[in-house]
Amino acid sequence: MKFSENWLRSWVNPALDTDGLGHQLTMAGLEVEAQVAAAPAFNNVVVAEVLEVVKHPNADRLNVCQVNVGEAAPITIVCGASNVAVGVKVPCARIGAVLPGDFKIKQAKVRNVESFGMLCSAKELGLAEESNGLWLLPADAPVGTTIRDYLDLDDTLFTLKLTPNRSDCLGIAGLAREVAAITGCAITPMVVAPVADSIPDTLPVTISADTCGLYCGRVVRGVNAAAATPDWMVRRLERSGIRSINAVVDITNYVLLELGQPMHAFDLAQLTGGISVRPAATGEKLALLNGQAVELNPDYLLIADDSRALALAGIMGGAGSGVETTTTDVFLEAAWFAPDAIAGKARNFGLNTDSSFRFERGVDFFATRAAMERATQLLLDICGGKAGPVSEVRGELPQRAPILLRTSRVRRVLGIALSAQQIEAILDRLRFRFVAQGEDFQVTPPSYRFDLGIEADLIEELARIHGYDNIPALPPQGQLSMLPASEGLRPLRRLRQLLVSRDYQETVSYAFLEAEVERDLCGNNAPVSLQNPIASQYSVMRSSLLGGLIGALRVNLSRRQSRVRLFEAGACFAAVNGGYTQTERLAGLCYGSVQPEQWGAPARSVDFYDAKGDVEALFAPRSLSFVAATHPASHPGRSAQIFLGEQAIGWIGELHPQWQQQYDLPQATVWFEVDSAVLQASAAPEACDVSRFPPVRRDLAVVVDEGVSAATLLSALQATVAEHVIEVGLFDVYRGKGLEEGKKSLAFRVLLQDTQKTLTESEIEQNMMQLVAALQRCGAQLRG
Template sequence: MQFSEQWLRSWVNPALNSDELAHLLTMAGLEVEENEAAAPAFSDVFVAEVLSVTKHPDADRLNVCSVNVGEAEPLQIVCGAPNVAAGLKVPCARIGAVLPGNFKIKKAKVRGIESSGMLCSGDEMGIASDIDGLYVLPSDAPVGMSIREYLALDDRLLTLKLTPNRTDCLSIRGIAREVAALTKSSLSPVVIETAAMSTDAAITVALNAEAACPRYAGRLIQGINQAATTPDWMKQRLERSGIRSISAIVDITNYVLLELGQPMHAFDAAKLSGGVQVRFAKAGESITLLNEKELMLTDDLLVIADDHEVLALAGIMGGLASSVTESTQDIFLESAFFAPEVIAGKARRFGFSSDSSHRFERGIDFGNVREALERATQLVVEICGGQVGPVTEQLTTLPARLPVALRVSRVAKVLGISLPAAEIMAMLQGLGLVCELAADVITVTPPSYRFDIEIEEDLIEEVARVFGYDNIPVSPSLARMSMLPQAGDRRSKNVLKSILASRNYQETISYAFVEEKWETDFAANSAPIRLMNPIASQMSVMRSTLIGGLVAGLQHNLNRKQDRVRLFEVARCLSRRCGTSTTRTNCCVSMGPSFCRAMGCSERTC
């Protein structure tokens, strides 16, 4: 997951710099794969207002502009951008500015006209822009303000490489919760208020697959302004999370996905027939998704449908026919919890993935469904207006969060450090876990967003993460040790390898999976151990001899004109005995079995 560091710091702001924060997250099990700047370094670029534009007397494509950059007198700047116009707010690089690529702005004459600076495009500042020409700023941008400060370009983009069990950290709220617990910093979540209803209009919801979808909530919002534009702050956060802005309604659902971790979808209410139902698809049904893929559905696919047709592939992607468009006036917002095992693997079956399926198939917070719907409603009303209807919700049996017992003595034994029970409880409570202490045992009830806490070892791992792996002291192991008898007529593998290496032999390591015909040719093995799911067609059986890999290595070298080749390999082989497979160690060298016996190898030789 990619996100803006400044967005995270609006939730929790520890006294750590960007590198320290990345190290903290990595050591807590949330590996920071990338930590890069939101924009390249440049200086002395400010918000400016174009006061007037006149044609250059000696160049058809150039204009002479009078530009206010917040100084006593406006600057005269020659500009060739096609979109320059009086009244625009644009970035201006003053004399002395250094743009990306070490491009220095100097006072110059352009076709005989003096130019004291440069009006900038997005490309010239090293930031993405879909505008052909100057980077146009909002009309309320303060003239004279540093463009880096105005556009928050000193931000960092962090990308987390999360393990599948940490879906709770696929959101800003989840990551902020972790950082707050790890640094003991205060958490400042967004304030989510329940929307005031202004209409009684609603769309009914029915659950016809209760085990697959135990919770589904929806709300009708009428009379929205679909022409409303997405605020710049929201666009910026989406873009820095790797999601492009599409339209206000779609952007809001994507924003809630990133902020709270709850996938959402908006239907055009005018395109719905009757109520909404959650069910499994019927044979012969089809749907065209938002990515314009047309799918024939099978009865193991969970869908959202109305009285006449399938509207969406549940937990994966909405349908094109019921999608929000520029003419949409009424929307039906949905927020749901789908069982992970029902969604898992379905998107990959059709050759694509989505942010929603990535989360649903790992398990999301089923306690967040209603809250996310209220948050999305809040943003829709703020940005697009509209009349809010009541929430229609269906709720059945949700997954159980069973208490897990944690022994304080067990923590000390596993981690090698003694921690007081009160300190352990404080660590776990900081992560949002409900704890009760009785004697030496802390009973912990996982919250709805922690699917991964099921056994005592899971809790010990949480204690280690919050305490800090770096803070666990390294102590030598204590054990009773005794010398084991060693046969005088045998040599160890290491001794054998050393002898071979001293005679200019090279050790090879080959796959234990080999081609079936090798077993027939080299081992006269007509019934090798077959793999149920081979990684390649030529690696379909387990080897019962090492000679095949050595011959392949020899051939590889000879094909490349390397004729002085001495190879050996010490590895395991597998063969059948009485219908079962057994493992033994084999040694094979190109000098043959007599050499192995001379080295004292009493194992079966090749």
């Protein structure tokens, strides 16, 4: 929205300079994007009349002029312009004037003739880029008046970057209303008196579209479309970015800028029958005023007569029915269209007109009739003619429902104590209709504020008018307290630190991967598919973290990293019973040697038991059990399911040779994956007595079948309720000489201790007998 400051100040004139007005507009949400002077700086240039022109005695192309500058006697000026003539009125720069470019006017002698000033062109005053001679002013220009006053050049052009919700400020009347509310100064309202009809002529109007809520039309006959548009109107149009076309079109554009109501004028002689507002037919074509031919469909609204389409409603008029300088009879229209009916339609044809810009944001339907009366009066004053009565047809207009504004809510949202009296004063300044209900208000939004629909919108209005600068910037206040930290829950960061301390590095991968990876590594033939994947290789959601870890491993190997230990914590997804589940897991991967290359220890590749030790360290002091089981990603004989008590919580294993080969991994890779929720859970520590007496160690060696696992025997020993046993552990496995084929020897370490006394031999033997009995129940025999 571009406008002239002087035009605005003719409506409302706050006690602010130009910069102050711009600041107030910006702080109220009407951002000033540009603020430039209407004319470059120059001074001491007046309207002058040429009284006499004679040839210069010493130069063929120069003239000596006697010029009336409004003083008692004319002055002599030497001029070389080709269009200088007796009786013309032109700008005259007096001695001492400073023109654009710091050009100073001095008394000079030109070929032995004294010259006391300079007659100017528009280019020399910085008001045009090119000129063909002196700037010829209208014959009624008052001699002696400064050009700046005569042409209203001491003006500033503002360009506002309005947000889409502030369509009410797309006219000078709306801007003036807003400035009056912001500054609290009085507004000079424009009184639009109805124009009495002097002829009975009308055109019948019908509306067959729900999106046209109001249509006003009026016949005006006997107009002189070739009449000159007044200079004041041309200046205001040009300073708002609209060029002058002819008097009738200029008037409709002027009303658009003044009241924010788009209007259009048809040549009445080109119309047949009545006017109808209707949807376009499929494939219907229309030639627009800009020469563009468009093909329409029922989504577009048309203004039509009985024989053809005349205009694209709310966007642009059609060719063949527009007003020319030869037009004598016109039909003026002003209408209201629902924003949804116009929004986006102009852009479909590469158009962006002043009308569509306003209609798609919302036009004040209450001002439509006033705009018609205003345009009619201007047309009669400038072009003459006689007006008929207004044809007005109403459809369904928006209803403005009251909004409850609570003073308590205002204070809570804004953080300042606005009293009910202050709120009432601001609502009065905004010209909102309201009814007070104690400290609350029922506010009815005006017809020009389409953006007001809920209480928060009104609170924003209060903040704007009260002034954001007047809302103190208070530091945030709050009570700080220590949050409870459950001893039964280990934070994930502690588990991350534990893995980092064991030489792992964390990786973060996408939760998406290829469907083939999900099928190969997880045996998942029905993964959660993405409707709009970011790339073809990320088409499904992961049900395991293993795919991302292998991808990270391959990247490291491609960069010559021979020893890699990675882990990741993240979410996994699965489809269950028509829905989806999400679980948090932690997974790790080991590749290469156990330790970095060194001289102090022999080189050894990482194996199943290295990863098993890392998993046990994560769960310590809780004990895990590992049960041999088959996993799609793992080597058939080197895979186990991890149990915590009776609960299965994860997997551990060596990558299957098939996948090792498929993913180009030169060595075996060991991986594990566990449930994060179970991993984070932890039993609260319990205090116990520290014994002052030394522990006693006894060793148990038993012979069992190869099919009996050490874990089975350990579980049996740990489940035995022996009073003084504090620790049981496996320390040796033997196969070979002295044992039958298919047998193995397992040796267990048993520690016994009492907190109150030294254990006697009988007490030790009693405990050991209980342990031996437990082993025998598992098929073990004491080794001789």
